[in-house]
Amino acid sequence: MVARRYLPPLFSVAPMMEWTDVHYRTLARLISKHAWLYTEMLAAETIVYQKGNLDRFLAFPPEQHPIVLQIGGNNLENLAKATELASAYHYDEINFNCGCPSPKVAGHGCFGVSLMLDPKFVGEAMSVIAANTNVPVSVKCRIGVDDHDSYNELCDFIYKVSSLSPTRHFIIHSRKALLNGISPADNRRIPPLKYEYYYALLRDFPDLKFTINGGINSVVEVNAALKEGAHGVMVGRAAYNNPWQILGHVDTAIYGAQSTGRTRREILQQYQEYGDSVLGINGNDRPNVREVAKPLLHLFYAEPGNGLWKRKADYAFQHCKTVKSLFEEALVGIPDSVLDAPIGGVPSGREDLFTNVHDLMPPPYEHDAREEEALYA
Structure with a gap:
């Protein structure tokens, strides 16, 4: 799933529009050597149409490795071209956005989280992306969309995408998305978190890798998720709004490195x-x-x-x-x-955030054989 020369993505910083730009990532890397960093989402069309100006959108200092490029789109040809153009910049993974609930992105069936309703297309898109890069590919998604929010529907999405493409890594934002006009901010707050769906995916898809995202705001909570078996944890706004206290403890508290004592x-x-x-x-x-x-x-x-x-x-x-x-x-x-003070002790967090999660898991997923036949028809 990851390049050999880097430690695994036990901790990653979420892609955030207008936030995780090259400047923020430079600061993040100065604070943490091992955190995996994600770009803002870049539309495939932007990459294709800005072919003569790509450094502005894709260039980054080599110190920012390990770094993942997130792209969005719903046109296979443009996704192929964009991935090929981005390959020259040597990102460590290409991630496909199937989780953004912004009306600008997901409205009118464009892309982002609305693509979860079309897993066959996502499988085709991931195959196209994988065919145009030599690094791993991954999908970032929600646990559901509007009324399509059952655990079985989430599993159908994961099963179909992984069956139709080389995708073996999914980042799961453990809230569903509501596309009925609420804001992206409300979509991060109103739908309830269902961490039990994430842990059930670990049980039902043992050959895949899953990173958990959503509502995790401290290193203590990251380690609590890992202790319960999470493959990796992604943190968003907490890592932007308080980079010293969040990123400053990643290398020592999560990866076990010695403190550098930097100020x-x-x-x-x-x-x-x-x-x-x-x-x-x-x-x-x-x-x-x-x-x-x-x-x-x-x-x-x-x-x-x-x-x-x-x-x-x-x-x-x-x-x-x-x-x-x-x-x-x-x-x-x-x-x-x-x-002049070095990073202090690890701030407190909800150590019990995932304590009962295994008791809440839904029944094991069983995919419909007829669905499988239709998938390859």
């Missing part, structure tokens, strides 16, 4: 070198200081001076032309004791 001041010194080296590389003053420094706004989450740092940075974005000058102006609000 946020050291992280910022390295990030400054990166940030000032990429300002304006896309032309028209893009990226600018605000875009490059955006992920840093959450580096001092819940620390003394955090509010002052954000206010000063927001003001400095209006006139600072370098990351260095931004730091000189805005970091004065952060005490030296915060800047």
